[in-house]
Amino acid sequence: DAMVIQNPRYQVTQFGKPVTLSCSQTLNHNVMYWYQQKSSQAPKLLFHYYDKDFNNEADTPDNFQSRRPNTSFCFLDIRSPGLGDAAMYLCATSRDLTDVNIQYFGAGTRLSVL
């Protein structure tokens, strides 16, 4: 059974139209991560939550925001998607920050921007 679930699997949005991607976990892990992965590129960490503490990577654009209303759910909000934001977005969890090597990944949401 999937432990990290991302919805939707495919998302199409229009240029500039806000979009929200969802991630949920059944592992009760403290840490949730959001990665952006463009075609044939390495996953790029956007930010992570340790419990309710939000940690933004220095080079993550302001256009990207995140919410974690409870332990199980984490959302990625893209306020004004541009063509360059088309990518696969991966959510992952780990029990703790020291367990970064033991990350559980969702299947990803592929975002298209028209």
Add this chain to the structure above:
Amino acid sequence: KQEVTQIPAALSVPEGENLVLNCSFTDSAIYNLQWFRQDPGKGLTSLLLIQSSQREQTSGRLNASLDKSSGRSTLYIAASQPGDSATYLCAVKGSNYQLIWGAGTKLIIKP
């Protein structure tokens, strides 16, 4: 700044062959190196984790080696099967919590 490179970007081999995937990193001060498999629609799965003090790790037909001094790791796949077709990524862990990822090698095993 740590950089991780995987060459080639894609590899196609006939079923049954043994093969080697390469990963190189620029800063030898790593805590560990990890190999992942990425299947379309299934996210990433960890295959092998090598601590900085280790030289290799084995799991079934997979063997990963680590040479910190030269900044290299290899993933050896024995007797390849069509089910091994996937993208293989390596990632290194430095002193902070982050994993630094390579872009991956897309492997196709031809029946």
